[in-house]
Amino acid sequence: MARRSRPEQRSRRPSRTSTNRTRSRVVSLAPVPPKRLWIVFLILCTGLAGLVGRMAWLQLVQAPVLEEQARQLQTQRTRPLGQRRPIVDRTGRLVAIDEKRFRLWAHPRYFNLPGDPPNLVRPPSDVVELLAPHLAIPASELLIALRTRSSGIKLGEELDPETAKRIQALGISGLDLEAYPQRIYPQASLFANVVGFLNAERVPQAGLEQSRDSDLVRHEQTRSLRRGADGTPLPDNLAPGVFYGDDLRLQLTLDSRLQELAVKALAAQVAQWKAKKGAAIVMDVTNGELLVLASTPTYNPNQYWSFPTGLFREWSVQDLYEPGSTFKPINLALALQEKAIQPDDRVHDIGQLMVGGWPINNHDKKANGLIDFAKVLQVSSNVGMVQAMRQLDDQLYWTWMHRLGIDRRPDTDLPGAVAGQLKTKEQFMTQPIEPATTAFGQGFSLTPLKLVQLHGMLANDGRLVSPHITRGFRSGAALAPAAPPSGQQLLRPEVTRTVLQWMESVVDQGSGKGVQTPGYRIGGKTGTAQKALNGIYLPGAKICSFVATLPIEDPRYVVFVAVDEPQGAHAYGSTVAVPVAKQIIDALLVVERIAPSKPVDLNKPTKS
Structure with missing residues (x-):
């Protein structure tokens, strides 16, 4: 047993060779050379200086550029589309909209x-x-x-x-x-003559779109909205009013219902008489608001490229014509104002007379004898008007024509309105034929709009108002109220009331019978004027017109209709213009809820 244990004990003792190998792996410490420490230190300092320099470069030099790049990535910009404000009629019906x-x-x-x-x-x-x-x-x-x-x-x-x-x-x-x-025009051609249109580049070409361009451009700003990393909107750096919503609308005084009826009636009459064109105007005489401003032929502003450019203008505002007999009530009012004639005076109508070597005769070349001024208007006597206006001094006569603004542009918001033409004061006073022809509405020219304004003066107790078609801008669905009564006093109220009574007799007994309406007192005057071009009257060319005032006991509206160059032997104001005016008046009485002037006798036959 003892012999076997000795070898085991020997095997457990570490060998001398392995111990020497372990001790040989130990590295003895040695001092680092100072030069090497300096090299390491300099490398670290250089790196630190580089980092500091880079930070300084980014923070001090490149900071604005980097900030701008960051803001571009963080900011959402919305550019304005260049929208325009809507246009509505007096009842809020859309006329133009983006x-x-x-x-x-x-x-x-x-x-x-x-x-x-x-x-x-x-x-x-x-x-x-x-x-x-x-x-x-x-x-x-x-x-x-x-x-x-x-x-x-x-x-x-x-x-x-x-x-x-x-x-x-x-x-x-x-x-x-x-x-x-x-730009869309929901009413199509109904208001084209007034509103105009935008071309393909959205440049206004006519009408209110052009004259009120700066007012119709909607208030819009470029929006710059910053967002955080998670997309959350940041409220800083927003311009004042950036979220302001412009909901203004331009409101017209025109009524779509009356406008549509007037356009249809005009178009039918122009086609029936093979005329060149026609126009109709309805004005509130108390404040100058136009309820109707219609003309035909017209165009569709949604497809303006399909129509001739000559239709892009409103001829009742931009074209001049000689008003003829429709101006006779204005002349009589001037003579009454200056007391050159009296309401109960009479004139001797002999059918024809010579003035300055020029013959003047009635349209039918008949003599009417001794007649009063109501009869002068009923039979539309040219000779009777010359006899009456001879009582007014020529210089005073011309001064009144100038004071009425015949030769000046009307004070109106209608685009393209022009001034009329009046002979010079010297011509008027030295050539007797000038005041004579002016007496029955020829020898000078004006626009249909100006004639309506002057008849509005007769209906408004002698106050001259400014015709207009806009009531201004309103927010949202709100509607602007009607303008208050206005006007510049030019004639005495008693003068205008006398003339209106004479005009009422024209409807009761004269050429205006076609507009008679049971229960209503209506005054009017027809006109069939020769048409001149460059100072020369065109053979057979004429303009047939009619102007009405209602109700006579409390005048509120003037209705005007004109048809240019109707064809046919029986084309007169009474046959061409009066039927259109009758349709407009009937609709006006209903739309404006005008009460009858007097009780209606249902058993009495209606006059035709």
């Missing part, structure tokens, strides 16, 4: 469908299958268009918001929807 439309641009080199790898470019045929149903364009046509070039292909114009939303929901990369406003 609607959002979209253009669709395609970039085939970026075509990619939802779920595709980011670098995959789809062929145009894959996109066409999804896009064609929404554009209502055959897939074959779209495919041809998409193969023309690799980017910037316009596939659609005037897309409505619903269609644009459906296209956007497809999620196709490479399709770009460009939003823009488009």
Whole structure:
């Protein structure tokens, strides 16, 4: 047993060789040379200085540039579309409005469908299958268009918001929807002569769109909204009023219901008499508001390119004509104002007379004998008017014509209104034929609008108002109230009331019988004037017109109708213009709820 244990004990003792090997792996410490420490120190200092320098460069030199780049990434900018304010009539019915439309641009080199790898470019045929149903364009046509070039292909114009939303929901990369406003005129041609239109570049070309351009541009600002890293909007750096919503609307004085009726009645009469054009005006004499300003032929501002440019103007505001017999009540009022004649005076109508070597005769060349001024208007006696106005001094006569503004532009908001033409004071006083022809409404010219203004003066107790078609801007759905009574006093009220009574006799007994309405007192005067061009009267060319005032006991409205160059032997103011005025008056009585002037005798037959 003892012999076996000795070897085991020997094996447990570490060998001398292994111990020596372990001790040989120990490295003895040695001092580091100072030069090496300095090198390490300098390297660390250089790195630290570089970091400090870089930080200083970023913070002090590049800070503005980096801040601007960051703000561009963080800021969402929304540019204004250049929208315009709506236009409505006196009842709030839309006349002009901006609607959002979209253009669709395609970039085939970026075509990619939802779920595709980011670098995959789809062929145009894959996109066409999804896009064609929404554009209502055959897939074959779209495919041809998409193969023309690799980017910037316009596939659609005037897309409505619903269609644009459906296209956007497809999620196709490479399709770009460009939003823009488009001016729409819901009433089509009804107010084209007044409102005008915008061309394809949204530049106003006529009417209120042009004259009130700066007022109709909507208040819009470029919005710059900053967002945080998670997309949360940050309220700082917002310009004042950036979220202000401009909901102003320009309100007109015109009434769509009356305007539509007037346009239809005019168009039918112009067609029946094969005339060149026609116009109708209805004015509130107390404040100058126009309820109707209609003309025909006209155009559709939604498709202005399909019509001749000559239709883009309102001739009742911009064209001059000789008013003829419709000016006779104005002349009689001037003579009464200056007491050159008296209400109960009479004149001797011999049918024809010579003035300065020129013959003047009545339209029917008949003599009417000794007649009063009511009869002068009833039979529209030219000779009787010359006899009456001879009592007024020529210089005073011309002064009154100038004071009435015949030769000045009317004070109105109507675009394009022009001044009339009046002979010089010297011509008027030295040539006897001038005051004679002026007495029955010829030898000078004015616009239909100016004639309506002057008849409004007769109806407004001698106060001259400014005709206008706008009430101003209102917010939201609110409507502006009617303007208060106004006007410059030019004639005595008793003078105008006398003339209105004479005009009432024209409707009761004269050429204005066609507008008689049971229960209502209406005054009026017809006119059939020769048409002049460059100072020379055109053979057979004439303008037939009629002007009415109602109700006579408390005048409120003037109704004017004119038809240019009607054809036919029986074309007169009473046959051409009066029927249109009758339709307008009947509608006006209903729309404005005008009470009858007197009880209606239902058993009495109506005069025709």
